Amino acid sequence: MSLNFVYSIKEGVIGLRRTRLASAITISTIAVSLTLFGLLLVVSFHVRQFVEQFQDRIYVEVFIDTSLDETEVASLKKQFEDYSGIESVYFVSKEDALARFEEEFGKEMIEAIGENPLPSSFQIQLQKSHRTGSDLETFAQYAQSQHGVDEVIYHKRLFQLLKQYKLVILSGGLILIAMVFFSTIFLIANTLRLTIFSQKEIIHNMILVGATNSFIRRPYVIQGVLQGVIGGGIASLIVLALIKGAALRFSAVLHDASALAWIPCGIGVVFGYIGSRRGLTKFLKT
Amino acid sequence: MIELCNVWYILEKHPILEDITIHIKPGEMVYLFGPSGAGKSTLLRLAHMEIMPTRGMVRVADFNSSRITKDEIPFLRRKVGVVFQDFKLLPDRDVFDNVSFALWATGVPYRKIKKRVLQVLAEVGLSHKRYAMIKTLSGGEQQRVCMARALANEPFILLADEPTGNLDDESSRDILTLLGRINRRGTAILMATHKEDAIHQIPGRILRLKEGKLMS
Ligand SMILES: Nc1ncnc2c1ncn2[C@@H]1O[C@H](COP(=O)(O)OP(=O)(O)O)[C@@H](O)[C@H]1O
Numbered sequence A: 001m002s003l004n005f006v007y008s009i010k011e012g013v014i015g016l017r018r019t020r021l022a023s024a025i026t027i028s029t030i031a032v033s034l035t036l037f038g039l040l041l042v043v044s045f046h047v048r049q050f051v052e053q054f055q056d057r058i059y060v061e062v063f064i065d066t067s068l069d070e071t072e073v074a075s076l077k078k079q080f081e082d083y084s085g086i087e088s089v090y091f092v093s094k095e096d097a098l099a100r101f102e103e104e105f106g107k108e109m110i111e112a113i114g115e116n117p118l119p120s121s122f123q124i125q126l127q128k129s130h131r132t133g134s135d136l137e138t139f140a141q142y143a144q145s146q147h148g149v150d151e152v153i154y155h156k157r158l159f160q161l162l163k164q165y166k167l168v169i170l171s172g173g174l175i176l177i178a179m180v181f182f183s184t185i186f187l188i189a190n191t192l193r194l195t196i197f198s199q200k201e202i203i204h205n206m207i208l209v210g211a212t213n214s215f216i217r218r219p220y221v222i223q224g225v226l227q228g229v230i231g232g233g234i235a236s237l238i239v240l241a242l243i244k245g246a247a248l249r250f251s252a253v254l255h256d257a258s259a260l261a262w263i264p265c266g267i268g269v270v271f272g273y274i275g276s277r278r279g280l281t282k283f284l285k286t
Numbered sequence B: 001m002i003e004l005c006n007v008w009y010i011l012e013k014h015p016i017l018e019d020i021t022i023h024i025k026p027g028e029m030v031y032l033f034g035p036s037g038a039g040k041s042t043l044l045r046l047a048h049m050e051i052m053p054t055r056g057m058v059r060v061a062d063f064n065s066s067r068i069t070k071d072e073i074p075f076l077r078r079k080v081g082v083v084f085q086d087f088k089l090l091p092d093r094d095v096f097d098n099v100s101f102a103l104w105a106t107g108v109p110y111r112k113i114k115k116r117v118l119q120v121l122a123e124v125g126l127s128h129k130r131y132a133m134i135k136t137l138s139g140g141e142q143q144r145v146c147m148a149r150a151l152a153n154e155p156f157i158l159l160a161d162e163p164t165g166n167l168d169d170e171s172s173r174d175i176l177t178l179l180g181r182i183n184r185r186g187t188a189i190l191m192a193t194h195k196e197d198a199i200h201q202i203p204g205r206i207l208r209l210k211e212g213k214l215m216s
């Protein structure tokens, strides 16, 4: 039994060489389709993250009258903090605002403008559960009615768009993933069958000289798993390389999706096993 | 040893073999002689249960066609050596691997496999070609690989379907000489052929088959 198993593993490995053309086609098909699948996973993961982040970045900006003194500003801050459903109130002074402006548009712009025209403001973030259209609107109106408040701004339109499309984006992503996933399985199963089909006659001859089904099957299943590992492994490495490459350029905006890169390899192994077993059943009937 | 009792093989309402009864005793040499299309190959395929009789019963050693299960068939095949007209070798492997394959399948340890393979290759005169790929061999050599493989499991009977069918005269003579030697050492042989000159080389019983029926 164990001796037979060693033989099967050896045969499975040699089998890759024996069926080199069919194996090469199978492995590249698996590699290409799983690379696409892996990239789709990574992209949709980021889309998801962006959508979530975007939502986090929506805050209410309350610009305050330049004539308010420090105690008035402090009491106004306190007032906002006490409002129910507020997560944080962050004070941006005139100077902070100018510094930010300078960072974004450069010194020349400021010199051109002359005196600091920017007002101080509060950046107010609502708690996650209160980040709904009506709560934002209610709070904006409340803030607007306070003494010393000049103007209240929040990205109402952006918020509505996000709300409108979030479901579409996320469920669309899921549907796309499912579709690509199933066509990948289909493709892999069929290319694995291609390798086995190229061995159809040989398998029949093996049966005729008294090999049991399990004895015939084992090397082919091992070969299928190897094809899956190699194809899936290539896909994983490509995806990983792209993730790392992108991380170098856009480190600020990207999340670490390296863990996702191993999914193609895992799928390759599982479907290498299932696909080759299923491909064989037809030839091992008699 | 091998017995066919009132065997019919019917394909799509067309009888290919009709009421065949044959009994082959251990060590016997039996020719199955008849024109092509007579049903010789079909009869041999029944004898190693590649196909099952429509009616009647085939018995090989302890295996009975009416009771045998799918899982038992590989074990039957190991007791019956089959030599095919078209060899049915594994073309992507070398001679050694082709002959050893059937032995690996039985779970024999490698040391014994190697010994046995070298032994049968010597018997068929192919020791020097043991690492040659099948594709590079002549027809006669391929047929000898096929015979070595059939003999590897020490079968009690060898079924040979037109073993000289695809060979030139000289190779044919070699193969027949080899079969004679195997038979003299005690292995029964059932050989199908349509060639008149092939049935006189080794002394044996001749069964004449015509249009699916045995002539007496
Ligand atoms: N699988 C099959 N399908 C259809 N006809 C078959 C099949 N096998 C055998 N036959 C028919 O059965 C007859 C006997 O064939 P076969 O046993 O090959 O004869 P032989 O080996 O004596 O030449 C032939 O007429 C052949 O056409």
Ligand SMILES: [Mg+2]
Pocket: B037, B040, B041, B042, B161, B162
């Ligand atoms: Mg024939």
